[in-house]
Amino acid sequence: xxxxxxxxxxxxxxxxxxxxxxxxxxxxxxxxxxxxxxxxxxxxxxxxxxxxxxxxxxxxxxxxxxxxxxxxxxxxxxxxxxxxxxxxxxxxxxxxxxxxxxxxxxxxxxxxxxxxxxxxxxxxxxxxxxxxxxxxxxxxxxxxxxxxxxxxxxxxxxxxxxxxxxxxxxxxxxxxxxxxxxxxxxxxxxxxxxxxxxxxxxxxxxxxxxxxxxxxxxxx
Numbered sequence: 001x002x003x004x005x006x007x008x009x010x011x012x013x014x015x016x017x018x019x020x021x022x023x024x025x026x027x028x029x030x031x032x033x034x035x036x037x038x039x040x041x042x043x044x045x046x047x048x049x050x051x052x053x054x055x056x057x058x059x060x061x062x063x064x065x066x067x068x069x070x071x072x073x074x075x076x077x078x079x080x081x082x083x084x085x086x087x088x089x090x091x092x093x094x095x096x097x098x099x100x101x102x103x104x105x106x107x108x109x110x111x112x113x114x115x116x117x118x119x120x121x122x123x124x125x126x127x128x129x130x131x132x133x134x135x136x137x138x139x140x141x142x143x144x145x146x147x148x149x150x151x152x153x154x155x156x157x158x159x160x161x162x163x164x165x166x167x168x169x170x171x172x173x174x175x176x177x178x179x180x181x182x183x184x185x186x187x188x189x190x191x192x193x194x195x196x197x198x199x200x201x202x203x204x205x206x207x208x209x210x211x212x213x214x215x216x217x218x219x220x
Contacts, residue, residue, distance in 0.1 A: 006186075013185045017178065024177030029170045038161035040122035044129045045152040046137075048072040048111045050145060068111060071144060076106040076113050078144075079136050088131045092124060100128060112152065122158045129155035 010017060050068035078084060080102060089097045100119035106112070117129040130151070137149035195201050198209050 009185060009189055010182065013181075016185065017181045020181040020184075021174040021177035024180075025170045025174040028173035029166065032164055032166040032169050036164045036166075037120050039118050039120055039163045040125050040158040040160075041116055041118040041162040042122065042126035042129045042155040042158055043114065043116045043153075044133060044155035045112055045114045046133050047150050047152055048075050048113065048140075049147040049150060050111070067145075069108060071146060072106055072111045072113065073108070074144060075136060075140050075146065075149060076104045078140060079104045079113070079115060079132060084132060084135050084139065087135050088128055091131050091135075092128055094124075097128060100125065102128075102132070113149075115155075117155070118162060126155040126157045 048068070048071065050071050082096075085097050085102070086095075089095050094100065100117055103116040103118070105114045105116075115129055115132060117125045117132070119125045119128075133149060133151045137146075140146040140149055195204065202209060
């Protein structure tokens, strides 16, 4: 099938190519509005203050910096530990913070850790984030060489939902519907064994067509 033939085929089934993407997009849009609840993300950042040695030697300072960065990475992992999650869950009344997503990000060249908590209740998401900072600070002081984990920006109650991304879902659904429509048209054409014109007939009987009998409705 040439590109021109494909374009002609798609043009012939233009209604399907328009109708199916609209139906898919409408269905996904309705589902996202009616069945998917809004979620909110509360974020906070913290600074890990590590106990440094009193030596002013350059190599010692370099070693201290490397060690503090490694400790910061450990604190980031500690935030997602079962101990911190369970402790915070008990404080807010949600076992294991079920229904809330906790994300932790830290850079290898910085002592700053970013914590994000996503859930349906914006106030509770902010409270969870702030409580987790307090809990990890207390735990890090006990089990690691950390003076404190200080909150740089306390988590505030988000006013706008961070998800679901309904517009993206609708756009993807429309593209999927269009792809399905194109595949269905091509497959339908390939599986159709009817003789629909002179080219189909010549490809079957291997002889040229020398004449045609026109079709006319009765009475004309």
